[in-house]
Amino acid sequence: MDRPKVIHLDTHVIVWLYEGMVEKLVKDARRAIDSSNLIASPAAVLELEFLHEIGRLKPTATKVMTALAAEIGLQICDMTFRTVVDRALLEAWGRDPFDRLIVANAKAASAPLATKDPKILDNYARGIW
16 A cells, blocks of 8 residues: 655644654554654644643643654645635534644645544545544
């Protein structure tokens, strides 16, 4: 099976990688992550900061992203916000704005998305878990 060259990461996957909790990743997700260039949606970065602000994540989003950029080459997608929002307008399956934007970003990039979220997996054929 060919591995994707680029894979987008859902917010919880970013947190697990930062915290060294790779055992939470299933084999298919881990294999795809290990063999791909890793991308985070700016929406995932904002969600990380919200988690920090409400006390569910100790480090700031900047600290998480800086560390993962150095350790595993995680990059933030530079697609225009307009492109992502235009795609998110078509994602009527969910009300979570972060999920809609993260999925829309991956779809607009024609990229798979590593996520454990069952709602995303039910609505995005390129979800990997």
